[in-house]
Amino acid sequence: MIQKPSTRKKARRYAVQGIYQWHLSGNDINEIELQFLETINQNKVDIEYFRDILTNTLINVTEIDEILTPYFDREFDEVNPVELAILRLASYELKSRMDIPYKVVINEALELTKTFGATDGHKFVNGILDKLAKQLRPLEVKAKANRP
Numbered sequence: 001m002i003q004k005p006s007t008r009k010k011a012r013r014y015a016v017q018g019i020y021q022w023h024l025s026g027n028d029i030n031e032i033e034l035q036f037l038e039t040i041n042q043n044k045v046d047i048e049y050f051r052d053i054l055t056n057t058l059i060n061v062t063e064i065d066e067i068l069t070p071y072f073d074r075e076f077d078e079v080n081p082v083e084l085a086i087l088r089l090a091s092y093e094l095k096s097r098m099d100i101p102y103k104v105v106i107n108e109a110l111e112l113t114k115t116f117g118a119t120d121g122h123k124f125v126n127g128i129l130d131k132l133a134k135q136l137r138p139l140e141v142k143a144k145a146n147r148p
Helices: 005-025 029-039 047-059 061-071 081-096 102-116 121-136 138-145
Strands: none
Touching: 005 029, 005 047, 005 081, 005 102, 029 047, 047 061, 047 081, 061 081, 061 121, 081 102, 081 121, 102 121, 102 138, 121 138
């Protein structure tokens, strides 16, 4: 069954909060996932997607951070933790969720940043994700650029 976009949007919102919580607390991934599953309205959220993006982002966080770091214009520990959570999530989606167009990944990340991040944080996130998309999805980016 195909989920409505709004259910995935909500799944991303909760996943970013979970990634942020993990970053600050260092709590176990499964604990964080269970905590969110107890509180979210499962009819309004794509639970399967939430589990995938939360768990796989955190399981692969070292690799994701290695992919992101070259694009940062500041030290890793100076990146706003909210923006870092969003960048980690979007990086996972760009790298592993080929079923989602890169433009959708970037737009969703920008919306999350405008909601939760610093005033101009979306500019930082957009710059990183544009470069990362060219690295991780070069054919898709090139095809999009060549369309009239």
